[in-house]
Amino acid sequence: MSKKSTRATVIARVDVVYRLMLLGLNRQRIIDHVASKYPAWGSSSRSIDRYMAQAKVLLEEAGQHDRSFEFGRALARLHDLYARCVNAKDYRGAIAVQNQINDLCGLYPPRRTVVSIEDMSLSEINEEIERLEAQYAASPDA
Numbered sequence: 001m002s003k004k005s006t007r008a009t010v011i012a013r014v015d016v017v018y019r020l021m022l023l024g025l026n027r028q029r030i031i032d033h034v035a036s037k038y039p040a041w042g043s044s045s046r047s048i049d050r051y052m053a054q055a056k057v058l059l060e061e062a063g064q065h066d067r068s069f070e071f072g073r074a075l076a077r078l079h080d081l082y083a084r085c086v087n088a089k090d091y092r093g094a095i096a097v098q099n100q101i102n103d104l105c106g107l108y109p110p111r112r113t114v115v116s117i118e119d120m121s122l123s124e125i126n127e128e129i130e131r132l133e134a135q136y137a138a139s140p141d142a
Contacts, residue, residue: 016051075101
């Protein structure tokens with residue numbers, strides 16, 4: 001008869017598997033690692049699969065983000081880094097950070113787009129031109 005793990009134990013084990021997945025280990029390497037480093041788990045590959053499924057859910061949740069929050073945080077971090085560079089008299093660094101801020105805020109003109117028309121029909125070329133014109137018209141610098 002197997003002994004059922006407590007909820008706290010399962011959470012701790014899922015956290016370990018989550019971190020192993022972040023490191024890029026595949027299923028077999030995770031099973032081998034757990035077997036060698038955590039023999040007290042006594043985990044079967046089926047248990048590891050359940051932990052991996054829970055860790056995958058955590059990874060998917062981490063991938064869902066609030067774009068405006070992330071934009072604000074990135075911008076705030078860049079402003080902080082800019083101030084640190086100026087205070088350290090690292091003007092090249094400050095210019096590099098300012099360029100990142102400008103790029104993030106869309107202050108530069110749109111990047112050049114290269115379209116290969118060798119294998120396109122005339123109607124496809126016209127559609128691509130219309131799409132690029134619409135894209136250019138929608139840019140803030142237009």
